[in-house]
Amino acid sequence: MQPGELLKPGLYSAAPNDRAGATVRLKGGRCRCGYFFFPMQTYGCERCGSHGDALTPCELSADGTLLAEATVHLHADKNRPTPFTIVKVALDDGPVIRTLLAEDSAPVAPGRRVTGRLAPVGQSESGETVLDLRFSIAS
Ligand SMILES: [Zn+2]
Structure with a gap:
């Protein structure tokens, strides 16, 4: 897979030789x-x-431990597909961040190890895959 276009390049980067964003x-x-x-x-x-x-x-x-999770079934923005899961992750380096769970992740529970990856979330106008940060259970 080509590294594609990052949705928020100010927040994360992918190694140029990275096939699937595993080393975000x-x-x-x-x-x-x-x-x-x-x-x-x-x-x-x-x-x-x-x-x-x-x-x-x-x-x-992007490795850390899950602190909390909440699944949103109804969002104020009707254009935003639901459900999606918001997770609070304590990164191994210290900061606590609020982010999104990958759609294909196994169910999560507080205390589980999670890791951030770049997941396809759509296509740009030029047809490139757009990637954004999503967390899932660490394998
Ligand atoms: Zn200081």
């Missing part, structure tokens, strides 16, 4: 105090308040 990396940041966060921002560290040069971009692993 999250574009996070790290503070001089050792605190990791996602996504990258320069407003200030949530832990120590440092900003500017203290904050540097860094790549985070």
Whole structure:
């Protein structure tokens, strides 16, 4: 599979030699105090308040542990297909993120190991596959 077009290239990247997005990396940041966060921002560290040069971009692993999940059956936006599952994941590098569960994932429960991958979510106007980050049970 061609790496396709990323829906949110500011948030994650795929290795160029990656066939199926298995090694997606999250574009996070790290503070001089050792605190990791996602996504990258320069407003200030949530832990120590440092900003500017203290904050540097860094790549985070998309592996983590599931904290909570919620399935949405009815969405305010009628154009958004349901159901879909929102998951809260504690990344191994520290940040806690709220993201989407892959449609083909096995059912998840808090405490399970999950991993982020790039999944096809549609097609661009030029016909390229559009990929977005989805989490699923780690194999
Ligand atoms: Zn800090």
